[in-house]
Amino acid sequence: MDFLSQIDWFLILTSLAKTVGLLGIVLTLVSYTVYAERRVSALMQDRLGPNRTGFPITLLGAKKDFSPFLGGLGQPIADAVKLLLKEDFTPAHVRKFYYWLAPGLGIAAVVVGLAVIPFGSSIAGVPMVIANVDIGPLFIFAISSLGVYGIVLAGWSSNSKYPFLGSIRSTSQMISYELSLGLSVVPLFLILGKLNLVEIIQHQVANGWLLLPGLTAASPRLPTFTEFLLWIPVFISFIIFTTAMFAETNRLPFDLPEAETELVGGYHTEYSSMKFALFFLGEYAAMILGSALIVVLFLGGWSVPWIPDGSSGILWGLVNIGVFFAKVSAFLIFFIFVRWTLPRFRYDQLMSLGWIWFFEIALVNIFLTAGIVALRQ
Amino acid sequence: MAYTVPRPKLTFAEKIYLPTVFAGLKITVGHLVRMLRGKTKVIMQYPEEKWDAHMPAHYRGAPTLVSDEHGRTRCVACQLCEFICPPRAIKITPGEIPSDNANAKVEKQPAEFDIDMVRCIYCGMCEEVCPEQAIFLRKDYAIVGTSRKEMVHNKAKLIELGGIRTGLVHKWNEKK
Numbered sequence: 001m002d003f004l005s006q007i008d009w010f011l012i013l014t015s016l017a018k019t020v021g022l023l024g025i026v027l028t029l030v031s032y033t034v035y036a037e038r039r040v041s042a043l044m045q046d047r048l049g050p051n052r053t054g055f056p057i058t059l060l061g062a063k064k065d066f067s068p069f070l071g072g073l074g075q076p077i078a079d080a081v082k083l084l085l086k087e088d089f090t091p092a093h094v095r096k097f098y099y100w101l102a103p104g105l106g107i108a109a110v111v112v113g114l115a116v117i118p119f120g121s122s123i124a125g126v127p128m129v130i131a132n133v134d135i136g137p138l139f140i141f142a143i144s145s146l147g148v149y150g151i152v153l154a155g156w157s158s159n160s161k162y163p164f165l166g167s168i169r170s171t172s173q174m175i176s177y178e179l180s181l182g183l184s185v186v187p188l189f190l191i192l193g194k195l196n197l198v199e200i201i202q203h204q205v206a207n208g209w210l211l212l213p214g215l216t217a218a219s220p221r222l223p224t225f226t227e228f229l230l231w232i233p234v235f236i237s238f239i240i241f242t243t244a245m246f247a248e249t250n251r252l253p254f255d256l257p258e259a260e261t262e263l264v265g266g267y268h269t270e271y272s273s274m275k276f277a278l279f280f281l282g283e284y285a286a287m288i289l290g291s292a293l294i295v296v297l298f299l300g301g302w303s304v305p306w307i308p309d310g311s312s313g314i315l316w317g318l319v320n321i322g323v324f325f326a327k328v329s330a331f332l333i334f335f336i337f338v339r340w341t342l343p344r345f346r347y348d349q350l351m352s353l354g355w356i357w358f359f360e361i362a363l364v365n366i367f368l369t370a371g372i373v374a375l376r377q
Numbered sequence: 378m379a380y381t382v383p384r385p386k387l388t389f390a391e392k393i394y395l396p397t398v399f400a401g402l403k404i405t406v407g408h409l410v411r412m413l414r415g416k417t418k419v420i421m422q423y424p425e426e427k428w429d430a431h432m433p434a435h436y437r438g439a440p441t442l443v444s445d446e447h448g449r450t451r452c453v454a455c456q457l458c459e460f461i462c463p464p465r466a467i468k469i470t471p472g473e474i475p476s477d478n479a480n481a482k483v484e485k486q487p488a489e490f491d492i493d494m495v496r497c498i499y500c501g502m503c504e505e506v507c508p509e510q511a512i513f514l515r516k517d518y519a520i521v522g523t524s525r526k527e528m529v530h531n532k533a534k535l536i537e538l539g540g541i542r543t544g545l546v547h548k549w550n551e552k553k
Contacts, residue, residue: 047420
């Protein structure tokens with residue numbers, strides 16, 4: 001039992017606590033994103049959406065159910081209970097092993113990707129990131145590309161034409177947008193010179209958010225001329241990255257893999273109950289991961305002007321976490337707004353946008369950034 | 378002959394698409410804000426508000442057996458409604474009216490009268506065919522039950538739903 005003395009129990013326990021905490025926050029955020037999606041889409045279409053389900057505290061002996069704010073906040077809980085209790089039906093014509101494997105793969109890729117996201121500064125000296133690796137964005141790109149296996153296996157093992165078409169579309173779409181996704185952030189790394197997400201945020205705390213240069217945590221100021229010049233490629237890469245993220249997470253206007261009007265339900269047509277819910281969960285968790293990555297790379301992560309980081313006290317550490325998830329939520333709302341505004345792209349439009357426009361613009365953007373960096377520094 | 382669909386001329390802003398995204402967002406978010414400020418009048422909140430007041434006079438709800446102002450259930454068990462009913466929802470068992478009854482000259486009345494509301498299609502043909510003005514479609518639309526048996530309206534239920542209807546022709550009254 002000699003090796004036990006070498007194990008860093010403090011690291012293991014804090015990592016476990018952070019993992020459980022982050023998963024809890026993300027899963028709650030997922031269920032309330034679904035609620036927000038339904039509610040916002042309804043309001044945009046002059047309907048009301050789910051506004052009745054409250055928290056059933058009458059079961060605990062209270063007089064009335066608790067239904068705060070706009071109402072319907074208990075809806076995600078009801079949905080979860082429904083999905084868990086539904087019959088888990090496996091059609092006879094599927095490849096059982098891969099059919100069962102696919103939903104797990106779909107969500108696992110996303111959840112693993114969350115590990116490198118710094119979701120706060122630090123609490124009592126413990127950094128608020130589960131794995132502080134030096135290749136953060138690369139890790140996320142690599143892992144989230146694996147998510148396509150879940151979709152491909154789901155479509156293939158379902159042994160049915162619509163899921164199969166959906167999964168084929170998904171593959172080609174993800175491959176085309178992965179390129180522009182990866183290339184669009186290369187300018188950031190040229191500017192920053194590092195790939196560690198924690199250090200990228202520290203840089204933004206000191207020098208201002210990449211998208212809003214000069215907005216430093218200590219004393220916001222106007223950007224210098226060099227910062228303004230560098231802002232141009234950063235803005236271009238922000239646009240490309242955000243759009244590619246929409247395509248990567250299969251959201252409208254790029255939701256071809258599950259185009260309801262053409263493909264019934266897309267790759268998850270043959271799935272029901274909790275296996276379907278896992279796909280759903282994976283899709284929304286991917287949205288959260290994407291938003292978190294955009295917030296970390298472009299919008300300063302947990303930093304806000306005049307708010308100190310976790311070294312000034314536990315309270316400030318918690319505030320930083322709150323700020324981070326507030327920014328992520330704002331971006332999720334933007335995702336929802338766009339989904340209910342734009343019509344779906346045609347397949348050839350999608351491909352030409354990915355291969356002819358974004359890929360080339362991202363490439364040119366890299367040279368532009370390299371030129372500015374070489375001239376001004 | 379082939380017909381060429383004229384394509385709209387797009388401006389530069391429309392061609393690069395990004396500004397149109399925000400134009401679209403302006404519309405949808407505008408609707409969202411108007412809803413949140415309560416400026417848009419939406420649909421009725423059903424269980425709390427009902428549309429009974431707005432219902433037209435010719436509304437076809439649940440078929441019922443009506444009584445006249447003399448308190449007589451008007452059905453004479455001729456079974457015409459049973460024969461015409463397209464989904465065969467009506468089942469009538471005819472019975473005699475005893476000779477010591479005040480309405481003895483009518484001779485027959487239904488002993489049982491069942492309408493299966495699971496089958497009923499609210500077409501109103503029973504009302505149309507009835508020679509006695511005995512069956513009318515009333516405005517009840519929320520007909521619920523937890524079993525098929527509960528959804529069958531028997532004679533007592535039909536008479537209760539029908540209530541008293543005035544202004545009908547009294548062809549069984551004594552001749553003046």
